[in-house]
Amino acid sequence: MTKVRVKPDEPFEKALRRFKKKCNKEGLMQRLKEIKHFEKPSERRRRKLAKAISRTVQDQE
Numbered sequence: 023m024t025k026v027r028v029k030p031d032e033p034f035e036k037a038l039r040r041f042k043k044k045c046n047k048e049g050l051m052q053r054l055k056e057i058k059h060f061e062k063p064s065e066r067r068r069r070k071l072a073k074a075i076s077r078t079v080q081d082q083e
Contacts, residue, residue, distance in 0.1 A: 024048060 026041040045051055
């Protein structure tokens with residue numbers, strides 16, 4: 023479960039932004055999308071290949 027402690031005198035929007043960033047880092051939203059919608063095996067392979075390519079390009083930079 024993802025938790026974010028709101029600091030005193032911290033705007034709600036800033037805490038919400040930190041929460042969203044934390045959820046993205048944990049891959050929570052991606053997992054929810056996978057559960058919600060069926061993905062064909064060919065689409066899954068294509069997505070994983072694209073992710074691997076982007077990861078490789080980022081490592082080279």
